Amino acid sequence: MRIVKQVGPARAAVMEARRRGSLVGFVPTMGALHAGHVSLMQAARESCGCVVVSIFVNPTQFGPGEDFQAYPRNLQTDLDICRGADVDMVFAPPVEEVYPPGAATTVHVAGLTEGLCGPHRPGHFDGVATVVTKLFNIIPADRAFFGEKDFQQLKVIERLAFDLNCGVQIVACPSVREADGLAMSSRNAYLSAAERRQAASLSAALFEARDQIAAGQRDAAALVESVRHRIENAGPCRIDYVEIVDPHTLAPVRIVAGPVRICLAVRIGRTRLIDNVGAG
Numbered sequence: 001m002r003i004v005k006q007v008g009p010a011r012a013a014v015m016e017a018r019r020r021g022s023l024v025g026f027v028p029t030m031g032a033l034h035a036g037h038v039s040l041m042q043a044a045r046e047s048c049g050c051v052v053v054s055i056f057v058n059p060t061q062f063g064p065g066e067d068f069q070a071y072p073r074n075l076q077t078d079l080d081i082c083r084g085a086d087v088d089m090v091f092a093p094p095v096e097e098v099y100p101p102g103a104a105t106t107v108h109v110a111g112l113t114e115g116l117c118g119p120h121r122p123g124h125f126d127g128v129a130t131v132v133t134k135l136f137n138i139i140p141a142d143r144a145f146f147g148e149k150d151f152q153q154l155k156v157i158e159r160l161a162f163d164l165n166c167g168v169q170i171v172a173c174p175s176v177r178e179a180d181g182l183a184m185s186s187r188n189a190y191l192s193a194a195e196r197r198q199a200a201s202l203s204a205a206l207f208e209a210r211d212q213i214a215a216g217q218r219d220a221a222a223l224v225e226s227v228r229h230r231i232e233n234a235g236p237c238r239i240d241y242v243e244i245v246d247p248h249t250l251a252p253v254r255i256v257a258g259p260v261r262i263c264l265a266v267r268i269g270r271t272r273l274i275d276n277v278g279a280g
């Protein structure tokens, strides 16, 4: 497995793999790798001759007062996980390599970024869209693999890849969960034992709402209320939002008349958790 820290050699290696006729699969991550990330690597491995993982904690997607400094970083463990997943190349650049001084360009995706996490994390999706566009230019892959765990991010990236003619196919992969349903996340490491038990209420509430929809409930406000109630009953928390949205536009729906996505963000202690499920 090659470990590359600079943009030039990373792009050259990918171009060379493509010249040799390999399909290149790309998995962008911020490290602190877990089974959710590994599932993306496996999906890439199944269909691509060359699998590239990036490990980069992107400063521009963290707001002031967010956890950029505290975000878990353990490159050696991450590299072992990538080796175990049969990854061909890891791109793990320092911040200056991705953001040289003087950079004046950002990518903004309108519409899709305005709801859900958008208002709670100003600038976050511009940081995501900018770094992902840069990574697509540095690693000119055929396919890029993203998790449905970050559903709004997935939609934003699908949009920008199409709008900016990135020439990369975006592949969505299902959320990987712990045994009790909690969606795997690098941020779960912040949770105390009691918070970790409480955190299972998020997925439990989402699954319950999905079952209610399957049983015929169509009233989005009633569904949202029952999700909120279930989460608030589990212990102290701050709900940023619970919303039922159209899975393509992310616009809120009032009546569930077809496929929807139930999305939420909840703070337990100092940890902000997001999750979502498809229903309808």
Ligand code: AMP
Binding pocket: 028, 029, 030, 031, 035, 036, 037, 039, 040, 145, 146, 147, 148, 149, 150, 173, 174, 175, 176, 177, 183, 184, 185, 186
């Ligand atoms: P992150 O390192 O949190 O930026 O995530 C990198 C990629 O892994 C993104 O495409 C995430 O959506 C995806 N991912 C994170 N957690 C999970 C999970 N539990 N299941 C599936 N994909 C995930």
